[in-house]
Amino acid sequence: MDVHPENDMTGLVLDIQRYSLDDGPGIRTTVFLKGCPLSCRWCQNPESISPAPEIGFRAERCIGCRTCQKACPADAIMFDNADRIDRGRCTACGACAEGCPSRAMFAVGKRYSISKLLEEVKRDAAFYEESGGGVTLSGGEPTLQFDFTLAFLKACKEAGLNTAIETNGLAASDNLRKLLPYLDRIYFDLKIINSVEHQRLTGADNRQILENARMLVECRAPVDFRLPVVPSMTANKANISEIGVFLKKVGVREIGLCPYHENWVTKLSWLGRRDSPPAELQKPLTSEELLSVIDMFSQEGINARSVEGEIAAR
Amino acid sequence: MTTITKQRRALSQRLQHMRRRVIDAPRELGIVRVREVTNAIRNNRDLPRIIQFALGVRETLKKLPIDISDSELIVGKSTEKFKGSALYPELKSDGLIKELDNFNERTSMQFKLTDEEKRELREDILPFWDGTSGFDKWAKQLDKDTDFLVRNLAIIPFNDFQGSTGLSYVDYRKVLENGYEGIIGEAQARLAGVSNGGPEAEDKRAFYKAVIIAAEGVIELAKRHSRLASEMARTAPSEERAKELREIAEICAQVPAKPARTFREAVQSFWFTFCGLQQMDMPMELPGARIDQYLYPFYRRDVKEGRLSREDAQEFIDELFVRFNQVVFLGEYVITRVVDGNSTRFDLTLGGVDRDGKDATNELSYVFLDAADAVRLLHPSVTIRLHPDTPESFFQAVGEVMTNGSNVVQVFNDNVIVESFTRVGVPVEDARDYVLTGCIQPLSGNMYGPSCSVFFNGPKILEMFLNGGKPILSLAGDDADMPSPEYESWEDFYAAFKDYYRSVLERAFSQYRLVGDIQRRDLPNPVLSPLVPGSLERGKDVKAGGALNNASGIALVGNGTLIDSLAAIRDVVYTKKSHTLDEVVGWLKTDFEYNEEERQALRNHAPKFGTCDSRADEIAKDLVDFTDELLLSQPKTSRGGAHVLSMHTEAHHIYQGSMVAASADGRHAGEAMSPGCGPTSGMDKEGPTASMQSVCAMDFTKMAGGSSYNQRYSPKMFDTEQGVQAFISLLKAYFFKLGGQHLQISTVDTETLRDAQKNPAKYEDLLVRVTGYSARFVELTEATQEEIIARSEICGC
Structure with missing residues (x-):
């Protein structure tokens, strides 16, 4: 049944989530690609890190x-x-x-051809159209499967779909530039500015990331910066103030906050991992913590808001 | 992104008190109606049945003890009790006789009656109906094969003896504009015009006389309230209340005898009419119809002339909402199961297009919607009609109420419903004037049409097909271990199944025609008929086909379970060929006792309806197309109308499921089947968009009888404006791009429902949508609670 043109490459897909509301405007389908060059201690999708099927x-x-x-x-x-x-x-x-x-x-991880994946995401086209939604590529880090990501985004655009990407920014600048024509929105994670801390908590250097962030703003790409708000690890005064300084320097005054959720911890055992994360990662972010982060940003002159909506008083 | 602050409008003090009282009041049985109707028949043996009934109704309304409580502005009750049910043994008496001692004590939906009332019923009234009710007459004619299907719950063809005959378009405008005196005048004129001779002329004369007598009864009920209010005004505790009572006296002197002059008179006129209609046919599903439409001219005039503000109107409508909750219905034990938690459906239909196809949403549509949200009681059921030109502000208001956790409204798609009626021959203007009745049954304008007359249990039919025509599970002792059929291919299998399905369906139709004949002969309705256009003009009762449009319907139960079972058989036996049909049927016979591995594989690996899987969806589509063709090929109903298909289940999917053996979708014997027209609860694992697309594989324009499609959302999905807007987009795409017919959602998370099971006292106000109706969660049986919890909770994670 599937169409497989000769040069139809495949990508390793972790998950496809429909009726996704936090990954861009409208009703979206988020495609999570497997494999990530970072290994953040708080990673909420540990199964997305390895670029191989599990x-x-x-x-x-x-x-x-x-x-x-x-x-x-x-x-x-x-x-x-x-x-x-x-x-x-x-x-x-x-x-x-x-x-x-x-x-x-x-x-954990299933191979999809471009045509098959496109067919999947097109199923909800009626809902995208009504809501101004579309497709979001996430991960892992989608640019890690660069050729697939580029080809898929092109295919989405040819199909008239609105597109977005969620990236940690650790990619060759040229590659990011090549994706730009096919992207309506880029959600770019700024995690930690201090390079030593970044190395310690994510396992990678952040110079390339920061350079890409600057580059995207300079070339007026439709980029929104986001911060995963992780208790103590990213949500500390020093880091937030440094993010504020960085943003102001590149001329950006807004940041989206992704509140940390602890419910990924059970996933470790599914992968046969016996290690358990530090205590501060075993509890959810409280609304007070989130509000204090918003407050710290506002002291830096940065308007921060939660991508999941404000904390609701119930 | 803004967070919504969910401020629910507070009711006035007066209404908070009335609301509390109606919640706390016990359900009681009123026996004046059954006493008077029975006596009217006993004492007038030679008169036609329709006149006997009319006399009984008039006597009831003359004698019913009445009162006006403390602060009420709308007066009148349908029984002598505060929260009362009348009894209608002429429809079905066996359950009443058998369970009389149990109504006080049973665990669900208790009704109070005094020892004296019980004695009178047992000794004097019910014996008259023993063996002579409409149901008894039908049951006596049952042939062996049909009886077999009925007692094994493969078909339930006698719903018309249990209240579904209240499914009718009601032209309240006629009373509001002409008054009952106008109706009497018209009947008199037509009576005088009946030409002499012949049985048909006799029938017509009897019909007109009966209409006049019944109308006199309704007028008398109002006059008595007028006199009572005048008396009470003289001794009222305050001048303020005295003034109110004098107003009530004046209003009740005017309506419903004469045309309503003001909005308030129109509301009161509606209410007396409604109370009158309660006297016949156990009308637990009688609609309030398009109340925002027929009250609007009165509202507009009063506002324009400075007599009324929107706030005043809101107060009256809020009160009307509370008052609906005083009308309840006693059902026998089985009824408490199949409509678990709530047997009454008084639908109000709001919004939609007018007879010319233009948007008809008006200010009252908002007032009624607001009342539903603020009052939050079980009744009335509020249905919103939506179409592509519905004003955006109304869409927003509806989206807000649907997502705020009130769980009190449902929505229908005008485009689909209008086409479904024109397809079966209803004039387009009437099709556009449709109203909601029952849970989810649309009826076109001017239509009389019990559209859940037959419940058809698809999974049970499949069970019997797989077991040589005998049930695997039977409470009647009919179970047998028969050899399973053998087929070369899926196509052969499926064709043979459809032949069997057709034969059962045709048997159900033939039974339904018998039911219709009995209804026509023995159960005419002189109160309802004059309010259904066509009936007065033709001099014919609605049961005899008097209405301009007629339909009756068949409801498919367990549709998702049937689709999944067929898809699983195709997958395992004919596509993958991993097991023979005989093996699969063997698992079903033992309820998978030795085959948990196979059961898990069926549940987790076979195609599932609700996941956008074409292997299931194409069966869904085909079954509807096939049933539709079958319905169109049937002779007209006994009233000359079309048979229409519906897919709603009330709680039949749970009750009937309890008597269906294990099914090939991996369901255990006795477990709930799928609700409404939707997927099996918990099996729509790909989220709401996938589920909606699966459901829309079915052609809803072939379901003029309506459908019910349920989703459950976590309240956190609607914490933000973004979440609510996404839902509104979802709804618009589902209706106007995919052709969906109906949607109702419950906004409540699993944690809350579990907590409510443990601490019912904390959650007495928690309403949930079952299928097409709301119920208090804590009043549902455990089986129904579990089915609702099993529904996939859409939480975006």
């Missing part, structure tokens, strides 16, 4: 039928192991996930 396991769904064990060609299913999967042997071929009746085993 297998997840949700123990609470398992009915113990052992279909996975029979299906696995690598002999990587261990029923006496709480994680169930011997990650050293697993090749992430997906045979276990395909056979698992209760979806306890599931593939």
